[in-house]
Amino acid sequence: xxxxxxxxxxxxxxxxxxxxxxxxxxxxxxxxxxxxxxxxxxxxxxxxxxxxxxxxxxxxxxxxxxxxxxxxxxxxxxxxxxxxxxxxxxxxxxxxxxxxxxxxxxxxxxxxxxxxxxxxxxxxxxxxxxxxxxxxxxxxxxxxxxxxxxxxxxxxxxxxxxxxxxxxxxxxxxxxxxxxxxxxxxxxxxxxxxxxxxxxxxxxxxxxxxxxxxxxxxxxxxxxxxxxxxxxxxxxxxxxxxxxxxxxxxxxxxxxxxxxx
Amino acid sequence: xxxxxxxxxxxxxxxxxxxxxxxxxxxxxxxxxxxxxxxxxxxxxxxxxxxxxxxxxxxxxxxxxxxxxxxxxxxxxxxxxxxxxxxxxxxxxxxxxxxxxxxxxxxxxxxxxxxxxxxxxxxxxxxxxxxxxxxxxxxxxxxxxxxxxxxxxxxxxxxxxxxxxxxxxxxxxxxxxxxxxxxxxxxxxxxxxxxxxxxxxxxxxxxxxxxxxxxxxxxxxxxxxxxxxxxxxxxxxxxxxxxxxxxxxxxxxxxxxxxxxxxxxxxxxxxxxxxxxxxxxxxxxxxxxxxxxxxxxxxxxxxxxxx
Numbered sequence: 001x002x003x004x005x006x007x008x009x010x011x012x013x014x015x016x017x018x019x020x021x022x023x024x025x026x027x028x029x030x031x032x033x034x035x036x037x038x039x040x041x042x043x044x045x046x047x048x049x050x051x052x053x054x055x056x057x058x059x060x061x062x063x064x065x066x067x068x069x070x071x072x073x074x075x076x077x078x079x080x081x082x083x084x085x086x087x088x089x090x091x092x093x094x095x096x097x098x099x100x101x102x103x104x105x106x107x108x109x110x111x112x113x114x115x116x117x118x119x120x121x122x123x124x125x126x127x128x129x130x131x132x133x134x135x136x137x138x139x140x141x142x143x144x145x146x147x148x149x150x151x152x153x154x155x156x157x158x159x160x161x162x163x164x165x166x167x168x169x170x171x172x173x174x175x176x177x178x179x180x181x182x183x184x185x186x187x188x189x190x191x192x193x194x195x196x197x198x199x200x201x202x203x204x205x206x207x208x209x210x211x212x213x214x215x216x217x218x219x220x221x222x223x224x225x226x227x228x229x230x231x232x233x234x235x236x237x238x239x240x241x242x243x244x245x246x247x248x249x250x251x252x253x254x255x256x257x258x259x260x261x
Numbered sequence: 262x263x264x265x266x267x268x269x270x271x272x273x274x275x276x277x278x279x280x281x282x283x284x285x286x287x288x289x290x291x292x293x294x295x296x297x298x299x300x301x302x303x304x305x306x307x308x309x310x311x312x313x314x315x316x317x318x319x320x321x322x323x324x325x326x327x328x329x330x331x332x333x334x335x336x337x338x339x340x341x342x343x344x345x346x347x348x349x350x351x352x353x354x355x356x357x358x359x360x361x362x363x364x365x366x367x368x369x370x371x372x373x374x375x376x377x378x379x380x381x382x383x384x385x386x387x388x389x390x391x392x393x394x395x396x397x398x399x400x401x402x403x404x405x406x407x408x409x410x411x412x413x414x415x416x417x418x419x420x421x422x423x424x425x426x427x428x429x430x431x432x433x434x435x436x437x438x439x440x441x442x443x444x445x446x447x448x449x450x451x452x453x454x455x456x457x458x459x460x461x462x463x464x465x466x467x468x469x470x471x472x473x474x475x476x477x478x479x480x481x482x483x484x485x486x487x488x489x490x491x492x493x494x495x496x497x498x499x500x501x502x503x504x505x506x507x508x509x510x511x512x513x514x515x516x517x518x519x520x521x522x523x524x525x526x527x528x529x530x531x532x533x534x535x536x537x538x539x540x541x542x543x544x545x546x547x548x549x550x551x552x553x554x555x556x557x558x559x560x561x562x563x564x565x566x567x568x
Contacts, residue, residue: 071315149313151296161376163293167302167313189294190316 047219048243052250054213054229056095058257060087066193073148074125074191082193085130086233094213095255097131098231099183099199101206102217103238105225111203113137117174120186120196122150122166127186127196131232133206134198140175142186144168150194153187159200163189182230197232222247229253265341266403272334273396273546279331280389280542282324284535287442291317292377298370301325328366335362338399351402358399361392379443386439390432390545397546401553406502407560414558417496420503423489424552427482427510431545434482437475438541446471447534453525479521486514486544489551506551513544 065081068074074082088096117139121128125146134140142152144166152173153163158181164173177184177200188194199206207215209229217227224242234255243249286292294317295301301309301322306329314322335358342355365388372381401407441447446468456462456476462469490507497503520537527533 070317070319073315148315149302149318151294153293153296155376163296163376165296165302189291190318192290192317 042219042221046222046245048222049248050217052215052252054095054098054209054253055093056089056255057093059259060089060257068125071148078124082126090212096210098209098229099131100215100229101201103226103228105223106203117141121145125191127194131197131208134200136200136202137176142173144171150188151190153189155185262403269400269403272338273400275331275334276393276396279327281535281539282327284538286320286324288531288534289320291320294318295321298373332362332366335359358395361395365392382443383439387436390435393542394549397549401550416558420492421555423492424555427485427489428548428552430482430485431548434478435541437478441471441475447529453522483514486510502554506547510547513540513547516540517544
């Protein structure tokens with residue numbers, strides 16, 4: 001269960017399946033400097049997409065059942081145990097709950113925060129979803145859907161650490177984060193097994209792998225990007241990709257868990 | 262004075278329970294399960310519904326209630342001493358105890374409000390021991406054995422130095438332990454008695470250094486304890502006021518050393534971990550009693566004129 005047991009040496013094999021440098025107009029390089037912020041709008045006529053999968057190989061630990069007997073309400077509404085959500089793996093090794101995002105390459109483009117909140121629900125004495133992403137200044141609404149009390153403890157480092165109580169069912173708190181941070185762990189100290197992670201981005205090009213490790217970064221400006229995949233136990237893995245106008249490229253991130261010594 | 266002594270023993274025992282409860286808060290990771298202070302989820306702490314004492318709240322809220330009880334008991338003790346004890350320094354020691362327990366409560370609140378910063382949490386742990394020592398001292402100073410010693414107090418400078426040094430060494434060890442706990446270094450060295458299979462850790466990080474220092478200092482503390490106890494057994498075998506704390510100290514030190522090993526071997530099982538904290542307090546208190554009794558002769562002249 002503990003991260004140190006794995007001593008992860010994450011190596012990865014990446015397949016950028018499309019042929020690189022296949023003609024068409026080249027996007028500006030990732031680190032193009034500019035004095036002033038550029039326009040944020042992405043031209044839909046030229047926008048590109050990146051789709052792909054995250055897979056895991058090696059000795060993947062099975063989920064463990066964590067007892068929720070510390071709170072009778074949690075036991076009442078569930079099987080009495082909560083499975084650990086570190087490794088949610090499909091039959092062919094597709095790894096869910098991986099935060100995939102554009103790490104570099106957007107230059108100085110500015111993307112306004114959506115007004116629509118991202119919802120993090122405390123339901124069945126678990127955080128749902130387990131991994132989420134939000135833009136800087138976009139509202140993150142944390143709800144308590146349980147008939148018990150929770151505390152919402154965001155252990156941020158770059159942003160401000162927050163700890164608020166939600167003693168009543170139906171309570172919500174809305175958070176806004178000021179800076180990019182990968183990732184902010186969310187805990188409930190009342191129920192030690194409850195945890196979630198929220199990535200804060202200064203752009204909208206991020207996704208959480210789901211349904212067998214699938215992810216998609218849509219409506220990207222053509223260009224060369226560093227794409228990073230983050231997993232709570234396996235760390236990060238970064239790949240580079242170039243997408244041209246209207247192009248869709250596929251990527252595969254492969255995390256390898258070494259066998260236990 | 263008999264009832265005052267019994268009351269001071271009650272305050273000391275309650276403080277030990279409080280320290281044990283505090284150990285459970287840290288050991289179960291419940292320190293922030295109640296995000297507000299001095300209220301509990303917006304409630305006055307005394308009206309917080311019992312049904313809501315779930316998960317980590319049970320430990321954190323329970324710790325706060327026990328702490329409040331100890332605080333109220335300490336107010337009573339300070340008033341009682343002020344009104345009834347003829348020794349001026351004792352009256353002021355009661356006030357110092359009250360100030361210490363108040364500061365301790367504020368530190369506890371601050372560490373919650375500031376998300377358990379290590380310096381405040383370590384300060385909270387250290388002041389807990391100081392307050393416990395004050396209550397133990399008050400219990401000793403109001404005891405019959407102190408007020409009317411069976412044997413004439415003797416002045417053994419060597420023992421005095423040994424006992425005082427032991428008390429300071431044990432207190433330093435407790436501070437090291439608190440630093441280890443509150444910086445998350447409790448399992449920085451995962452094996453015992455070796456460190457990563459060796460006598461010395463193969464690599465050093467701040468966490469490993471703190472953890473290793475705690476282990477190393479434990480050896481120093483045990484050596485100091487047995488040096489003091491051995492001196493008592495050899496030079497004062499007939500002085501029960503010294504041999505009893507010497508035996509108790511030796512026994513507590515062995516238990517504490519064993520518990521320390523089991524903290525690592527059980528992966529910081531909360532009850533073992535908390536017992537280690539509480540027995541550490543007992544070791545400190547016992548060494549303090551031994552040290553104070555070696556100073557008893559200094560109190561003969563004017564310290565106590567019991568009426």
